[in-house]
Each structure stands twice: as structure tokens, then as C-alpha cells.
Amino acid sequence: MSSIFEIGLDRNAANHAPLSPLGFIERSAAVYPNRLAIVHGALRQTWSQTYARCRRLASALSASGVGLGDTVAVMLPNTPPMVEAHFGVPMTGAVLNALNTRLDAESIAFMLDHGEAKVVIVDREFSGVMKAALALCERRPLVIDVDDPEYTGPGEAIGVVEYDIFVGSGRPDFEWQPPADEWQAICLNYTSGTTGNPKGVVYHHRGAYLNAISNILEWDMGKHPVYLWTLPMFHCNGWCFPWTVAARAGVNVCLRKVDARAILDLIREHKVSHYCGAPIVHSLLLAAPAELKAGIDHQVKAMVAGAAPPAAMIEGMEQMGFDITHVYGLTEVYGPASVCVRHEDWNDLDIGERARLNARQGVRYHLQQAVTVLDPDTMQPVPADGETMGEIMFRGNITMKGYLKNEKATAEAFAGGWFHTGDLAVMHPDGYVKIKDRSKDIIISGGENISSIEVEDVLYRHPAVMSAAVVAKPDPKWGETPCAFVELKPGATVSAEEIVAHCKAHLAGFKVPRAVVFGEVPKTSTGKIQKFALRERVGAAAAIDV
Missing domain, CATH: 3.30.300.30 (ANL, C-terminal domain)
Incomplete structure (x- = not known):
């Protein structure tokens, strides 16, 4: 028998819409059209200009035959075209495949073929390895060159058209449509795994939307943050921060290459408020000469993942006025999906004890349903004693659709209704997870x-x-x-x-x-x-x- 709350109260276009991060840029362009969106060298681009370019990109891709379910691969550093691709590609219904710019030609060729890339957008810096990869591919995608004026190194045009010319051919008023279903794929990311060929992790619009919002909540991120792109956007789509920054109408400060001097100069010049990165990024800043750090007198918030922050890093960053948040995740959960939430009473502890507490992988992101430690054989929770090991598992909306063309691996990853990370950990009495080993090599x-x-x-x-x-x-x-x-x-x-x-x-x-x-x-x-x-x-x- 139906509940009274189910009768005549159907879902319709007026009261239900699929979640998608594409709406973030539309809103920011409408509400803050003249606010700065992108900084790259001498370039200054507003949100209205960025939205128009994303629509032009979508229009040009559509005119080239790209549509629902197609794959558009990009091999780009952290530059404006990479930001634009995160919106322009899915506006067509296509799926964005951001390629790791550090990979070899053989790996790239596998990804292009496996993902069935219809278009490849490539920065001139990576033309050599991309040219070699395309020679190994079974299919030939449309190749678009990006000739970034900030890049002065070697490289050649290997495509049929330059990016700005291609974008200019599109319409700024292109009438893109949000996904009909939030389960629709938005991105494809390849992860190393434990076998030779990488696995293609498929993200959906819902997960991208929710993790972008979770990033805001974990950092208590106010309006108009200034975000420095030290984290590669090819890595888990920059932990969903292209969409996070758009949601807050912030500033994307682009960075082609991680370099201590460049990072500190940009932080000082643009009053950067947030950045993310692996421990090496933070270590580079700590090791930089004092004169490079001079003049940074505002607080900077940083996220670290990949390894727990040691006491020396936490103490050094505090002395610089940088506040570190430790997060944990995997490609399969859109980057970070748990966070070591700090408590005020930790501030009274000595640096060693604070570092021990901050080294834990923590608790679930706001909009992730759960992170826990289970016995992988019984699928029961391990005792919260800080000693009994089990496997870290996630469940919720910030979890991949599955692995592309790999039903067996997908089924194994989701066995028992949880995503199996392969990371071995303990659960502490306060509910915080701590990794002890990696079951995957x-x-x-x-x-x-x-x-x-x-x-x-x-x-x-x-x-x-x-x-x-x-x-x-x-x-x-x-x-x-x-x-x-x-x-x-x-x-x-x-x-x-x-x-x-x-x-x-x-x-x-x-x-x-x-x-x-x-x-x-x-x-x-x-x-x-x-x-x-x-x-x-x-x-x-x-x-x-x-």
C-alpha cells in the first residue's frame, strides 16, 4: 500500500533536477560576470568570458561530431584550456579524459584506444610523446593543438587546428543541456592498479557535483577563493577543484610547472588563499630560501594527500602561516573522500602529538556516506581499538560508476556493497581511520x-x-x-x-x-x-x- 506521501506527489521538472557541476559556471557567470576567473601569465579572464569560451568549445566539438557518450581526451598542463575542458567537454554530453602528462607513449596509446577517444587536445610541450602515441593507436582521433604563449620550449603542431581558432569557430550562446540523468558519465580517469594495463575509472555528474561541494565544506571555503593550481588537473580531475572554484566564483591561478619560486611568487602576487598537493609540493616550499618566502603575510590553506604530513612539515608550515589539512582518497572516489578533521583541543598539544593525530586518514567527507574499516573476509567492522587491521572501504555518492570495459574488476571492487580500497588500516576509538599498509603493491x-x-x-x-x-x-x-x-x-x-x-x-x-x-x-x-x-x-x- 502506498504512503499518503507518495500519492499525487510525483517527481517532475519543477521539483527535481539532476545534479551536475556544469551549473556552477553558469551561475557564477550570471551573478559575477566581471569577477576574475582565470589568471595565466598576462591573461586575465572573467567568469562571463570563461563561460562563453566553454560554450564555444562545446559548440565547436558538437559541430565536429562529438556528442553524448563520446570521449574527448586532453593532454594539458594546468592552463586555461584545461579549466575550460572541464566544462566545455561535458556540455556536449561527452566524457572528459584528462591524460597524465608524465606518461610514456605506449601507456597513452592504450588509454586513447581503450577510451575510444574521438578528439585529443594536446599542448605543444607534449606533442612529441603524443605523436608517438598516436602512431601506436588503432584509431585516429581529431587532434587539436594548444599553443600556449607562456610556453617557450620545444614542440610542434601535430593537429589539424589550433585550439583558440577551434574555440573561436564555436558559438558563445551555444544552448547546452544538463544531463538527463545525473548518473551520466562526466569523466574518465586511468589509474595504475596492480596489473600492467591501467583501469579506466568512470565518474558521474552526481559524484563530481557532490565532491566539489564537499571540498567547500571541508575547508569552510568562503566566496571568491584564490586557488593556485599546484595539483595537476589530470589527477582525479584536480580532486574536483575546477568545479569547486567555479561554485565559489573564485580565481584559478594557473601554473604550468611546479616550481618553488613560481609558487611563492604567485601566492604573494595574487594573495592565493588555497592550494593542494602531494607532500613534495609542501616540502619544496619549506626548503625554499627565506628570501623567496618574504612578503607572504596572509594565511594560506593547503591540502595534503598521498602521505601523512610529518611533524616537521606541520611545524614548518605553521611558521610560514600555512594551515594544512590532511585528506585521503583514491581515483575511484574522485580524489579525497575522507579528511582528518582537526579539533580545537588539539592546538594545546605538543607538535609531536598533533602530528600523530593529523597523520590519520580521518573521517568521511561531508557528502560521502561512509568510510570504515572492515574485515575483507567477513565484511564486518574491525574493533575500534587502533590495533586490529582490516581494509578501508567507502560507500556513497562520491564513488565511481565502475571500471570501463571491466565488469569483473568492477564487481570485485564493489563486493559486499562497499568499495574496496585495498589499503589496510585500523579504526581508532574516536572513529578516525589510520592506514597501516597497502595490500596493493x-x-x-x-x-x-x-x-x-x-x-x-x-x-x-x-x-x-x-x-x-x-x-x-x-x-x-x-x-x-x-x-x-x-x-x-x-x-x-x-x-x-x-x-x-x-x-x-x-x-x-x-x-x-x-x-x-x-x-x-x-x-x-x-x-x-x-x-x-x-x-x-x-x-x-x-x-x-x-
Whole structure:
């Protein structure tokens, strides 16, 4: 029998609309048309101008045959076209695939083919690797060149049209439509995973909307923040901050390359209020000469993820007037989906105790339903004793649709009605989660995920290698770097330099081992490599538990 509250009270266009972050830019352009939206070198672009360019981009893409369910890939640094792509591409109903600019041609080619990219927008800086990738592709997308005036390095035009000319061909009054269903895909992001080929994580409009709003709530972000793009927008769509900044009619301060001097100069010049990044970004600022930090007399809020902030970082940032918030997440949950919420009484504790509390992965984001620690076998919560380990699991709206063209992996990831992160953790009595280990053999270096198996596969291609294993080695600059343990075939000889050179020929630079150790690789009686023993040798287990 129906409830009285179900009779004659149907959902309709007047009382229900699908959630989408595309509405944020429409509102900001209408309410704050003349407020600054983008700063890039000499460029100053308002919200009305940015909205018009996004509509032009959508119009031009539509005229090129891009529509609902198509994929538009971009290989761009943190520049205005990257901001515009986050709105212009989904305005057509298409899906934005922001490619990692640090990847090798083979990986990029796989992503373009797997994601069935119909269009590729590429910055001239990356024309070389993109040209090589396109030569490996089975399909040929429409290629659009971005010739950023702030870039003066090498590169060539490899496309059929330049971006500004392409955008100029579109209509500024293009009548885009919001998604008919908020479950519609908005973005595709590839993550390393534990197998050679990356998995394509699919985001929906609802999740992008809600995580963008959650970012505002976690930071108590007021109107018109000035946000510096130290975090790559290709990484989990910049943790959804392109949409967050639009929702608050803030300023996108673009940054092509992470550099301490450039970051501090921009913070000082534009009164930057917020930025995000892996620990290495914050460490760069701490290590910068005092003269570069001079003149920054306003408070700056920073988010850190990828590794827990150590006491020295927290103390150093406080002395600079920077306030750090520690967040945790994965590509599958739109970047950060939990936060180490600080309590006022923590301020009275010594720096060591504050660092210990801030090192935890914390509690759920406002608009995520839950983050917890479960026994992966029984799917029951572990005791909240800070000692019993289980697996971190998420549930809620800020969780991916699934993995593209990989129903098996999707089903495994969502087994039991929770998203399985693969990260092992404990639950503290106050409800805060703390990572203890990683069940996936992922190395997080400078905020980038590296699959140890991918590196091992390359090592095994060397004719002198009999057995190989790769684990994370603590690194003061990058957090972690790959360390290769190599067992040679009888009678074979090879130097560490030759091993590294071999890896460089097949891997992106950041995936190449920074250390090579020769000797017998420890194995079980059945021949399985004992990685825990290798982690102990390099101190990786202790590093994860900072």
C-alpha cells in the first residue's frame, strides 16, 4: 500500500533536477560576470568570458561530431584550456579524459584506444610523446593543438587546428543541456592498479557535483577563493577543484610547472588563499630560501594527500602561516573522500602529538556516506581499538560508476556493497581511520601511483634478469620511489646503470627505479616472492606507518 506521501506527489521538472557541476559556471557567470576567473601569465579572464569560451568549445566539438557518450581526451598542463575542458567537454554530453602528462607513449596509446577517444587536445610541450602515441593507436582521433604563449620550449603542431581558432569557430550562446540523468558519465580517469594495463575509472555528474561541494565544506571555503593550481588537473580531475572554484566564483591561478619560486611568487602576487598537493609540493616550499618566502603575510590553506604530513612539515608550515589539512582518497572516489578533521583541543598539544593525530586518514567527507574499516573476509567492522587491521572501504555518492570495459574488476571492487580500497588500516576509538599498509603493491611517488608489477614486467624483459621485485623505498623528496631487487641468471653480469637505462627505454621517467639491489630475491617454498622481507630491508613498511 502506498504512503499518503507518495500519492499525487510525483517527481517532475519543477521539483527535481539532476545534479551536475556544469551549473556552477553558469551561475557564477550570471551573478559575477566581471569577477576574475582565470589568471595565466598576462591573461586575465572573467567568469562571463570563461563561460562563453566553454560554450564555444562545446559548440565547436558538437559541430565536429562529438556528442553524448563520446570521449574527448586532453593532454594539458594546468592552463586555461584545461579549466575550460572541464566544462566545455561535458556540455556536449561527452566524457572528459584528462591524460597524465608524465606518461610514456605506449601507456597513452592504450588509454586513447581503450577510451575510444574521438578528439585529443594536446599542448605543444607534449606533442612529441603524443605523436608517438598516436602512431601506436588503432584509431585516429581529431587532434587539436594548444599553443600556449607562456610556453617557450620545444614542440610542434601535430593537429589539424589550433585550439583558440577551434574555440573561436564555436558559438558563445551555444544552448547546452544538463544531463538527463545525473548518473551520466562526466569523466574518465586511468589509474595504475596492480596489473600492467591501467583501469579506466568512470565518474558521474552526481559524484563530481557532490565532491566539489564537499571540498567547500571541508575547508569552510568562503566566496571568491584564490586557488593556485599546484595539483595537476589530470589527477582525479584536480580532486574536483575546477568545479569547486567555479561554485565559489573564485580565481584559478594557473601554473604550468611546479616550481618553488613560481609558487611563492604567485601566492604573494595574487594573495592565493588555497592550494593542494602531494607532500613534495609542501616540502619544496619549506626548503625554499627565506628570501623567496618574504612578503607572504596572509594565511594560506593547503591540502595534503598521498602521505601523512610529518611533524616537521606541520611545524614548518605553521611558521610560514600555512594551515594544512590532511585528506585521503583514491581515483575511484574522485580524489579525497575522507579528511582528518582537526579539533580545537588539539592546538594545546605538543607538535609531536598533533602530528600523530593529523597523520590519520580521518573521517568521511561531508557528502560521502561512509568510510570504515572492515574485515575483507567477513565484511564486518574491525574493533575500534587502533590495533586490529582490516581494509578501508567507502560507500556513497562520491564513488565511481565502475571500471570501463571491466565488469569483473568492477564487481570485485564493489563486493559486499562497499568499495574496496585495498589499503589496510585500523579504526581508532574516536572513529578516525589510520592506514597501516597497502595490500596493493602501489608505490606513491610525488603523488603519482606506480604499479610495481608494471616495473617488474619491464625488468623481466632484460635478458640477464632471472627474478625481480619492486617495492617502495622511502625518499625525503618524493615520499617513495621504486627500489628494484634483481636476481641475475647464472653467469650473467649487468650493472645497476644498465638496468636503469633498460627501464628508461620502456617506462615513464617517474616509474624508473631509483635504486637497484642485486642478490637472491627471497621466496616462499612455493616460489612466491616475499615482498614483506624486501620492504623491511628498505624500511618501506615503517615509512607507510608514519
